[in-house]
Amino acid sequence: KNQVEQSPQSLIILEGKNCTLQCNYTVSPFSNLRWYKQDTGRGPVSLTIMTFSENTKSNGRYTATLDADTKQSSLHITASQLSDSASYICVVSAWTGGGNKLTFGTGTQLKVEL
Amino acid sequence: KAGVTQTPRYLIKTRGQQVTLSCSPISGHRSVSWYQQTPGQGLQFLFEYFSETQRNKGNFPGRFSGRQFSNSRSEMNVSTLELGDSALYLCASSFSAGTGEAFFGQGTRLTVV
Numbered sequence: 001k002n003q004v005e006q007s008p009q010s011l012i013i014l015e016g017k018n019c020t021l022q023c024n025y026t027v028s029p030f031s032n033l034r035w036y037k038q039d040t041g042r043g044p045v046s047l048t049i050m051t052f053s054e055n056t057k058s059n060g061r062y063t064a065t066l067d068a069d070t071k072q073s074s075l076h077i078t079a080s081q082l083s084d085s086a087s088y089i090c091v092v093s094a095w096t097g098g099g100n101k102l103t104f105g106t107g108t109q110l111k112v113e114l
Numbered sequence: 115k116a117g118v119t120q121t122p123r124y125l126i127k128t129r130g131q132q133v134t135l136s137c138s139p140i141s142g143h144r145s146v147s148w149y150q151q152t153p154g155q156g157l158q159f160l161f162e163y164f165s166e167t168q169r170n171k172g173n174f175p176g177r178f179s180g181r182q183f184s185n186s187r188s189e190m191n192v193s194t195l196e197l198g199d200s201a202l203y204l205c206a207s208s209f210s211a212g213t214g215e216a217f218f219g220q221g222t223r224l225t226v227v
Binding site for chain 1: 118147149155156157158159162170172204206215216217218219220221
């Protein structure tokens with residue numbers, strides 16, 4: 001069964017600090033891994049997409065890594081800001097031939113405080 | 115460039131009724147996917163349409179159905195509503211059904227009473 005597990009479930013950090021969110025998956029056949037940021041009451045917004053051959057990708061203060069051998073990914077946030085407070089969702093895509101089937105993690109709820 | 119538009123934003127229905135939700139993708143995008151988001155289950159994939167054809171389907175009962183029109187707009191229908199169907203329903207559009215980036219709409223908040 002395809003599964004995506006994220007940790008921690010929730011996290012509180014002080015503004016300006018760095019943090020790392022984890023994602024472990026058992027999805028096959030692997031197509032790509034995506035990290036999304038979802039603000040409360042809004043739709044998710046894509047941060048990064050990585051395929052099998054990519055092991056790191058950055059988007060501003062967000063850096064995602066992928067280890068396809070161990071089936072792990074991380075999202076590192078540098079110099080956090082209050083606006084980073086949101087749910088971060090790891091999504092792994094499996095190619096079924098007819099299209100991509102997405103499996104979602106339950107997310108890490110991040111709160112950045114002063 | 116307009117984003118993904120979902121209507122209505124909020125909806126209250128009674129158990130046993132049916133409901134239709136609408137999604138207009140970004141202009142030029144031909145793939146539309148639907149998701150259900152609940153606090154306990156997180157985001158779950160419902161189905162994906164590309165060029166009016168259902169390409170993938172999640173593990174939801176047959177009460178959940180969808181379709182896509184020639185202009186790529188998509189509708190999702192839920193029949194015989196149950197209390198457990200209360201959720202945020204999100205749709206996402208992408209240029210292709212492959213590895214392209216998916217852009218999400220703001221969602222439709224459905225409450226079943």
